[in-house]
Amino acid sequence: MGYLLLKALHLTAVFTWIGGMLAAAVVLGAGAPQRCAIPAGVFDHLRTWDRRVTTPAMLLAWIIGLALALLGHWFPQGWLIAKLAFVLLLSGLHGVLAGQLRRLASEPAAPVRPMPGHAAAVVLATAIIAVIVVVKPHGY
Numbered sequence: 355m356g357y358l359l360l361k362a363l364h365l366t367a368v369f370t371w372i373g374g375m376l377a378a379a380v381v382l383g384a385g386a387p388q389r390c391a392i393p394a395g396v397f398d399h400l401r402t403w404d405r406r407v408t409t410p411a412m413l414l415a416w417i418i419g420l421a422l423a424l425l426g427h428w429f430p431q432g433w434l435i436a437k438l439a440f441v442l443l444l445s446g447l448h449g450v451l452a453g454q455l456r457r458l459a460s461e462p463a464a465p466v467r468p469m470p471g472h473a474a475a476v477v478l479a480t481a482i483i484a485v486i487v488v489v490k491p492h493g494y
Contacts, residue, residue, distance in 0.1 A: 360422055367415035372480050374408025375444070378451040379473035401455040412448055416441075433490045440479045440486070447475060 381400055428434045451472065457464055
């Protein structure tokens with residue numbers, strides 16, 4: 355499989371992962387002030403989507419991304435280490451969102467914990483990663 359095809363698959367997995375995270379963050383944020391604003395089945399459907407699509411996309415993004423880094427011999431480079439730090443941050447945030455969805459699916463009457471800024475954190479971390487990958491700053 356060629357480099358460009360791997361890169362395209364990596365980007366597709368990343369877009370799917372980030373899209374799923376944004377959907378979860380927005381719905382959880384919208385449901386936080388008053389749970390009744392979100393229909394009951396939305397959390398179940400979002401959790402199913404997360405398990406079947408978002409989480410596999412995250413894993414695929416990690417696997418293909420590490421393969422690309424190995425093929426490109428980029429591991430000692432600072433820009434890649436900085437990118438990986440932000441990808442770890444996104445992975446942890448995905449775990450938080452997935453945990454909240456799991457809790458809401460198993461306890462329908464559970465209160466929604468406010469998650470202010472989670473969607474903004476996803477967008478900001480993704481933007482920082484994009485800049486790091488495109489610019490590849492030598493200071494890193």
